Amino acid sequence: MSQKIVDKVSEYLTSNIPIKLISQGAEAVVFTTNVHPYLPKDQIGDDSDVQYIIKYRPPKEYRHPDIDKSLTKHRTLSETRILAKLYQIKDIHVPKIIASDVFNGCIWLEFLGEELPNNAGFSNLKHFLWMYNKDGANAYDPIVLRTLYEVGRQVGLLHWNDYCHGDLTTSNIVLVRDIHNENSWQPHLIDFGLGSISSMVEDKGVDLYVLERAILSTHSAYAERYNKAIIEGFSSVYKNEGEAGLKKLNELLNRFEEVRLRGRKRSMIG
Numbered sequence: 001m002s003q004k005i006v007d008k009v010s011e012y013l014t015s016n017i018p019i020k021l022i023s024q025g026a027e028a029v030v031f032t033t034n035v036h037p038y039l040p041k042d043q044i045g046d047d048s049d050v051q052y053i054i055k056y057r058p059p060k061e062y063r064h065p066d067i068d069k070s071l072t073k074h075r076t077l078s079e080t081r082i083l084a085k086l087y088q089i090k091d092i093h094v095p096k097i098i099a100s101d102v103f104n105g106c107i108w109l110e111f112l113g114e115e116l117p118n119n120a121g122f123s124n125l126k127h128f129l130w131m132y133n134k135d136g137a138n139a140y141d142p143i144v145l146r147t148l149y150e151v152g153r154q155v156g157l158l159h160w161n162d163y164c165h166g167d168l169t170t171s172n173i174v175l176v177r178d179i180h181n182e183n184s185w186q187p188h189l190i191d192f193g194l195g196s197i198s199s200m201v202e203d204k205g206v207d208l209y210v211l212e213r214a215i216l217s218t219h220s221a222y223a224e225r226y227n228k229a230i231i232e233g234f235s236s237v238y239k240n241e242g243e244a245g246l247k248k249l250n251e252l253l254n255r256f257e258e259v260r261l262r263g264r265k266r267s268m269i270g
């Protein structure tokens, strides 16, 4: 990780905003901070545990500077818009947007999730499933199956409202513990950098396929039951919408099967 990027972000944010680097992905560098970008401390209380996420898209040196600026602006704007819209849809869980500076490629978000017990890592779906299936005994714990069903419901709500995620991996699903029930986890979808508004059944089928593959590759021994729970949750959203929902669900599940077959053919050919 280049210190240059950290220095650049620190300079842009000023020294009043301490930042901690938590991730460097292909697209963005992600930091946490305990300072709200515009509310004074007395308006947000004095809880120094409150965290915010700063997602920054650094310039890519290999791109022409004008194209780079335009791409950064468009991608940041697109992710901001999608998150802002999704946040308003009933029952869909995504992080709240706090601020967005599209020209500098910077989004501030509500921080979600927590550290799992026994050093199991951050509470994304990937670590959560590892925590439960580490020794096999608790792999199908009702808490796990219920959480996966809720994951399916979140994806179902997303698709029913004609949004697609574009990179639906188990790291992009963050679990937030219910404050009233420590065994209940609510999945939140993050990272809409490749998200889109789309009514295309193909895009939705690919979303489901990417998630299925992600579960299969990291939790292979339990993947069948896990994916079944996800599809049950997903289907419940569509079944709730009467005839129109059922029709769309059938179309979508058929396309999902087609995407799967294509994927299988590809992996056989190599």
Ligand SMILES: Nc1ncnc2c1ncn2[C@@H]1O[C@H](COP(=O)(O)OP(=O)(O)OP(=O)(O)O)[C@@H](O)[C@H]1O
Binding pocket: 022, 023, 024, 025, 026, 027, 028, 029, 030, 053, 055, 095, 109, 110, 111, 112, 113, 122, 171, 172, 174, 190, 191, 192, 193
């Ligand atoms: N709102 C949030 N709350 C808590 N953690 C977050 C949040 N947003 C991002 N993160 C953390 O930062 C990581 C990277 O964020 P994100 O996936 O949005 O960036 P990215 O650069 O697109 O990542 P990648 O290229 O690895 O997919 C996430 O996997 C997660 O651990």
